């Protein structure tokens with residue numbers, strides 16, 4: 001479990017003087033400016049939940065991650081991760097933490113993957129008995145059994161990231177910080193990796209904080225999303241609720257024999273239907289999900305043949321664009 005209560009972080013940065021004179025003055029009499037990276041953030045993440053932590057550049061994501069990791073001390077507020085203060089009890093905290101950064105590796109470049117896993121096991125004080133089975137189980141989960149004897153420098157990016165994940169999960173961390181885990185991977189590798197992460201996190205009941213600019217990662221992995229903007233929480237909840245709140249609803253799109261005007265009035269009266277409009281010859285029925293599409297079809301089919309039908313789920317990008325536009 002992760003608890004952040006009223007957490008703020010302010011950085012003090014040196015104000016550079018203008019020109020050579022300003023530079024010299026700033027050495028003699030330095031002037032500082034304060035940057036508020038986090039402004040009164042409160043979050044409670046239960047054990048085993050996967051949270052997509054997203055926001056534009058500079059929103060405060062990395063600062064939060066560093067605070068949870070115990071690397072940075074907050075300027076105000078209370079932080080408890082798996083029952084500990086991550087900054088004050090850093091050593092014990094690190095033993096229960098896993099970190100994966102898609103663009104960096106914790107594996108030894110010139111050594112076989114297995115050596116890195118064994119070294120990691122020592123650092124994390126894992127018992128030697130049963131270690132081979134534990135490594136075998138992780139290797140199976142991430143499909144790296146055939147790579148264990150290869151030097152890391154010979155691996156492709158996708159293979160390397162799978163090995164990094166196996167390493168991060170090896171000590172069964174209670175909290176895993178995942179930063180852009182699928183960056184640079186192709187479509188199939190991303191899909192494989194996401195499903196492996198989900199499976200292992202769920203088996204081990206690992207709490208995962210995922211920061212990613214790849215919104216497909218966020219959608220595929222997260223139980224909950226937290227949107228951050230200028231150091232504040234803009235939204236905290238499920239993607240489904242967010243879609244509904246911002247009026248970006250799934251649509252049923254139909255080409256009908258009858259004209260749209262004939263059907264619009266009674267479609268609009270159906271439960272779960274929020275809006276009916278026509279676009280490019282399609283009758284578009286925005287609905288709240290659930291049984292609404294079935295109800296629409298049951299109502300339509302006896303009245304008029306449906307020539308073509310499709311569904312449109314608004315992408316997470318569409319939803320977020322609206323949210324951030326609304327906040328500014």
Ligand SMILES: Nc1ncnc2c1ncn2[C@@H]1O[C@H](COP(=O)(O)OP(=O)(O)OP(=O)(O)O)[C@@H](O)[C@H]1O
Nearest residue numbers: 011013035037055056057058059060061062063064
């Ligand atoms: N060590 C630091 N010293 C001074 N300012 C900092 C420091 N670290 C972060 N900041 C500032 O705090 C704010 C939040 O930065 P942070 O790195 O947490 O954002 P982010 O959401 O992770 O951004 P990105 O998506 O670009 O990585 C920014 O204005 C940044 O310039």
